[in-house]
Structure formats: structure tokens, C-alpha cells
Amino acid sequence: MPTATPYQQLEQEFRRLHAFRGVLALLRWDAAVTMPRASADVRGDQLAALEIESHTLLVSPRISRLLDRADANARSLAGWQAANLREMRRLHDHAIATPQSLIARMAKAFVRSEARWREAREANEFNVLAPQLEETVKLVRSKAELLGQRFSLDPWDALADEFTPGLLSRDIEAIFTPLGQRLPGLVTEAIEIQAAAPALPIEGRFSASRQRGLATDVMKALGFPFDRGRFDESDHPFTEGVPGDIRVSTRFVQKDPFRGLLGALHETGQALYDLGLPAEWVDQPVGQDRGMALEESQSLLLEMMAGRSRAFVTFLRPLLEKHYGAAGPEWSEENLYRHLNRVARGTSRTDADELTYQTHIWMRYELERRLLSGELAVRELRDAWIALSADRLGLVPANDVEGCLQDIHWAIGSFGHFPSYGVGAVIAGQLWETIREQQPGIDAEIASGQFGGLLGWLRERVHAMGASLGVPQLVQHATGRTLSAAPFLRYLERKYLAEPGTPG
């Protein structure tokens, strides 16, 4: 048997790391869905042990040597292998910049602050979380500074690179400047237009089991593989797992017939992305998704663009009759469309329409940069949140659960993540525009519950590329155009400035 090349040995090592990633995913899924409440300390030890093990493997002198030897022979590698080697190098260089002791402390602290976040939400009191969040922010700041020094980046940029590989904050801000100029006016115009044609209210109590039944039917139509995946309820919608065992969860709110469904659509978008990643590279770095901004684009394309289109409402209408016994004028297609696309300034990010959503993102962007730099103390976060809400949204949250406790991200140590939601929307807008140009029958397909055309396009142009390209290159490859906010803005204007009743 010939000796394995350095590159082949690297593939073998990263196969082990992939298995550990899957195990870590299950540990997190269980912590959010099935773990007993008081077991967070035990889980923290387990996560820490496995994170350290993964980290030790990734930064080992053996991997460093193999990378150097493989780099020296990179000319002999085929395209995907070369891209895989680049991703291996990226992961290795990032990991080696964070010491093991810090990783272990972060893992334990994040589990504790996540548990405290849940308690704080139950008590509706930010101060229950604050002391633990302070510890978490301190640790994240240490990591950001180390990464920043290593890669000569601003600390926040160093964290954000994990979520939007290939995009720096100056690129992100350049993309968003036109949005920031146009959106405030567009929000006002949309609200005025919609006020002239208001949606009838949809009232009632919709049990979790009915909402689950509806979402399950929709997920089946989208091709979610229930024999190799799960659909559960948790405090915050999320997707976790690996292709072959992918787990989606959503949150049901009894008086809102669509909240659980839209959360499920959002997460199913990400799950279908994971499932469409190149099968032959599933256990290698190049076979992974291209970061959170891309994941978010797949979620928003499904939840916001396809999932709230007139065509989708046509598909949905009989399912609402089946699961909710929907009857009456408030359940007409026109009213459902208005209901699902209503624009309103509100305090909740996850409930926000796609116009005001961007305001929430930039609010969090500002706050987390100030928290990270130390300019804002954790104990002042609630006041800062309230002040910024008042300024940007013209609203003050009624309490902590509706304000600074609404997101799980900071509690689990996730900083640099929020802007990827905004970038994700911009990417989704550009993909959606291209799909609609290239597949003129797409509306008729969606209306009849056929999602093969939409998903086939995404699978071929986006999912199948894995992590072989950077974010801007991937968008260029998929759409043939440079990444820009213009298509997203065109989509928003066409949709929200249209006369009521016109096809959207």
C-alpha cells in the first residue's frame, strides 16, 4: 500500500474533526431542547472537553507540518482539493490564535450564561443575566484582541470573519450605506400605503400541535427529510446537526398562527442548505457552508421572499383550512398576503418585517462594538438598549424580555454575528432576483407546492459550492454579478410600493 500523501493524511484528520463537530452539535441541540435544566454544569464540562480535544487536534504540530508539506505540493492538487487545503489552513491559523485555556473557559462560561439567559427571561429581569454576561463579554474580548493581533484586524472584524468569510466591516458598511439612505423613507412610504389598505385581523388560539402539523406539512413539501432530521420546539428557533442528522426547531406562540411556521421556514432554509452541500466533501472543510451570512441568505429567501409571496399564499391557503379550519374573509389570499407582509416598527427583531429588520441589526451592531471595546459596560446595556430603541425605532421595549433579553446571541458568546443577518438579506435579494429572471415559471410552481425548481437552482448554484469560494465570489458565481444591495432594494421597492392587490 503506498504511503498516504500529506494532503490525504490531512483529509483523514479532518474527518475526525467532522465527527467531533457533529457530536458538539448534538450536545448543543440537547442543551436547548431536551437537557434537564440544572445540568448545565455537567454539559459545560463535556463541551469544554470536546472543544479542547478538537482544538488540540486542529493546532497540533502534526497538522502544522502536514499543512506545510501539502502547501509545498499544492500544484499537484485538483481544484476542490486545493480549495479544501485553503480552508484547512484558514481553520488551523484561526484556531492557533486562541489558546486552549481560553477556549475551555469560554465553553464553560457560555453554557452558564445561556442557562442564566433562560432564567432571566423567565424572571423578565436583565440583572439575572448581567453578572454572567459580564464574564462572557470579558472572555470574548480577550479572544477578539488575540485574533485581531494575529491577523492585523480590528478585534470586531476578527470575530466577524467567522460569519462572513471574505468580507470586512468596511465592505459590509459599503454595502449597507445605500440601504441606510433609502430605508427610513421606504418604511414611512410603505406604512402609509398599507394604512390605506389594512389587513383584517386574524384572531384565535392556535395550539402548538396544530401549528406543528401545519409546519410539518410545509416542511414535507419543501423536502425536509424527516427520517434523517427532527423538528422540535425550543425557546429560540435554530438549526443544529450535520447532513444525515439535521435538526430544526421553532417557537410556537398560541395567538400567532404563523410565528411557528415562519420560524420553521427560516430554519428549513438553513437545513436544506446543509443538505445540499457537496456530498463527496461532507466531512471536509471545503464541504461545509460558506458561513452565517450565506446560511442566513438561504433562510431569508425561504422565510421572507418565497415564503411570503402571493404564490406561496396560494399554496398555503388549503393547509390553513386543513390545520386551523380557516374560513372567513380574514383567511382570503389577499388578506393573508397583506397580513404576512405588513410593515410596522416594533421592538422585536425576530418578529420584524424585512424593512425594519435592518434597523434592529444595526442597533445590535453598534451595541456589540461598544460592549466589546469596553466603551459600554454590561450593567449599562439595558439603558443603552432602551435609548437606542427610542432613537432608531421610536419605541421603548415594554420589558427586558421584549428588549435586551430577546436575543440569545451574546449570552452564548456570539459577537460579530448580527451583521451577517443583514448581509444575508442582501444576498438573498440578489439570488431571488436572479432566480426570478432565469425561472419565469417559479410563481406557478410555488403556488402548486412544487419547490423542486427553486431548490434545484439553489442547490446547483449555491449549496453545491460548499466553502470553495469566498462570500463575494460565491455570489458572483451564482448570479453572474457583483454583490450589491441594489437587487434587495429593487425587491423591497417593487413589493412595498406596489398598489395593493397587484401581483407581488
Place this chain on the structure above:
Amino acid sequence: MPTATPYQQLEQEFRRLHAFRGVLALLRWDAAVTMPRASADVRGDQLAALEIESHTLLVSPRISRLLDRADANARSLAGWQAANLREMRRLHDHAIATPQSLIARMAKAFVRSEARWREAREANEFNVLAPQLEETVKLVRSKAELLGQRFSLDPWDALADEFTPGLLSRDIEAIFTPLGQRLPGLVTEAIEIQAAAPALPIEGRFSASRQRGLATDVMKALGFPFDRGRFDESDHPFTEGVPGDIRVSTRFVQKDPFRGLLGALHETGQALYDLGLPAEWVDQPVGQDRGMALEESQSLLLEMMAGRSRAFVTFLRPLLEKHYGAAGPEWSEENLYRHLNRVARGTSRTDADELTYQTHIWMRYELERRLLSGELAVRELRDAWIALSADRLGLVPANDVEGCLQDIHWAIGSFGHFPSYGVGAVIAGQLWETIREQQPGIDAEIASGQFGGLLGWLRERVHAMGASLGVPQLVQHATGRTLSAAPFLRYLERKYLAEPGTPG
């Protein structure tokens, strides 16, 4: 800071191994309770990766060196530390006898044959499982032969040592010879006595949710910590996890009001053992349970002895009224006692009374020795099972689910395990006799739902010893007497030969 001693370094390494054990426990729990059906291949890769990692750590040259150096300085260690070092050595020497490649192949094969076992049960067809079981048996045989060579043991004994440390098959057979001589006659006598005072049938449909409610109340009275543990439903009752996150599951059968409860009692006995292990050694080898026979003793003491006593029936009666609306003569304490302690020859091991149970165990003991030695081919297992059932029980199973598909053990590669159930019953008999001598008020306590006296005794005498003693030494320590079947036999005779209606 002074350098850590070799022993202290070992403690640190075994702390990591403990975290991995907890993770492996969760992976298995999830596979049985929550994992999507078709994800067994993904889970197999994950289990294999983590088993290999644990194994690599345990057999590493570093651990070998540290063990040698710590052994050389063993005189400086306190009693528990010395016992911990002995257990570390035992685990290391066992692990090093099995090559990594075999461990990885076993982990994958066992997950596949467990999934196939579930499918075979659904199809009620042993041949669905047979090909995969053949692979599993082949791999287990390789392991047994390697271990046997290394420790100069019979291959089966080498496997069984994991379940009953310190007891060889000749000891086990010596303990059971008096049982084998007495039990057949005792079964016949008990059946005759009970025929003269039959139990009224208890009929009806008892939903899983009512049975769950009943079992939950009983587990609460026993002190099961629901904030640091779970109680679920699965195909086969089991306990999984670590102290701090311990998970019990049971199986509900709609027409049997007690099946789910008794399964839960059985598993709760094991869970309470785990929870009573010495807290300061929780992440070290000496802080673990003393093998399956001891675990089983804790399960059977609760399920069979305390849990079917007249005192327990008195405690249970109002809960049956609460959850089942129990009323009428069939729910009287006398009838419930008769119902719960009925002796009948049957084809199911888990449903068997404590008298005929031993026959099931010895039947499996014979079959698994023949499977392991190759004398019996897997494809002949069904026929051999039927023949042995007819000979020993005078019964032929109606189908595969009630016959050779009833146990999960062989499908998950567990050979050498069954006799530990029998030894567990014998140990439980000896513990129960001692408790009743030393705590004369125990019946009154149990009748009023007070389990503190019983559990306090077990915690102090058994649980708190961890793995610091071998099985025979631990029984000697707890009861002051040599391990023997005599107390178990006295218990059985007193109970089953008593006139109906006398206190049992």
C-alpha cells in the same frame, strides 16, 4: 507552583475521559430516544470517533508511563487514591488488549445492528436482524479472544469481567448451583399455592400519559432529581448519563397498568446508585459504580423486593386511585399484592417473576456461550431459542418479538452481561435481608412513602463505596457476610411459600 505528581496527572487525564464517557452516554441516549431513524450511520461515525479518542487516550504511552511511575510511589497514596490507581490500571490494561481498529469496527457495527434490531421487531422477523448480528458476533468474538489471551481467561470470562469485576464464571456457577437445585421445585410449589388464592384480573386501558404520571409521582417520592435528570419512553427500559444529568426511560404497555412503573422503578434503582456514588470521586474511575451486577442489585432491590412488598402496595394504592381512578375489589391491597407477585412460566424475560427469571438468564448464558464459541451459528439462533424455551420453560414463544428478538443486548454487542442480572438478584437478596434486620421500621416507612431510611442505608453501605472494592468484598462490607445465594433463597421461600394474606 509545584509540579503535579504522576498520580495527580493521571487524575487530570481521567477527568477528560469522564467527560467523554458522559458525551458517549448522551450519544447513546439520543440514539434510543430522540435520534431520527435513518441517522444511525452518522451516529456510528460519531460514536466510533469518540470511542477511538477515549481509547487512544487510555492506552497512550503517556498514561502507561504515568501508571508505572505512580505505581512505584503507591505507598505515598491515601486509601481512596490507591484504589483509584488500581482502577486506572485495570481500565488501561483492559483497553490496551483491544486494538483501535477493532473498537472502531465494533462501534459502527453495533449501531447498525441496534437499528436493525428495531426494524426486526417492527417486522417481527429475526431474519431482518440476522445478517447484521452475524457481523456483530464475529467482532465480539475477536475481542473476547484477544482479552482472553491477554489475561489468561476463557474468552467469555474475559468479557464478563466488565460486568462483575472480581467474579469468574466458576464463582458465578458456584453461587448459582444451590439456586438451580431449589428453584424448579419452588416454582411448582409457588404456582400451586397461588392457584388456591388467585388474583382477580385487572383490566382496562391505561394511557401512556397516565402511566407516566404514576411513575413520575413514585420517582419523586424516591427522590429522583427531575431538574438534573429525565424520564422518557423507549423500546427497552434503560438508564444512561452521569450524575448531574441522569436519564431513565421505560416502556409503556397500554393494557398493563404496572409495566411502565416497574420498568421505571428498576431503572430508578440504578439511577439512584449513580447519584449516590462518592461525589468527590465522580470524575475518577474509583468513583464509578462497581459493574453491572451491582447496578442490577440496586434495580432489583427496588423493583422486585421493596417495590412489590405489601408495604409498597399500601403506599401505591392512593396513587393508583389518583392516576387510574382505581376502584373495586381488584384494586384492593391484597389483590394488588397477589397480582404483582404472581408466579407464571412465560416467554418474556423482562416480564418474568423473580422465580422464573433465573431460568431466562441461564438460557441466555448457554446460548451466548455457544454463539461466541461458534458452536451455534447466528442463523440457527431462532431455532435454538425455541428448543431451549421448550426444554427449560415448557413454552414456545409465539413469534420472534416474544422470542429471540426480545432483548437488545446481543444486538448492541453486549455479551457476558446476562449472568450479572442473576448475580444482581442474589446480591439484592443479601442486602434486603440485612436491611430488614437492621431497620425494623422499614415496612412502616415504605408504607407511608418514606424512602429515606432505605436509600440512606444503601447510599452509606453500597453507593458511597464506588468502585473501591471488588464485588465480593463490597457485599461483605455492606452486609458483614460472604456473598451467597442463601439469603436470596430464604427471601424467596418466605415470600412464595407463605400462606396467602400473611405479611410478606
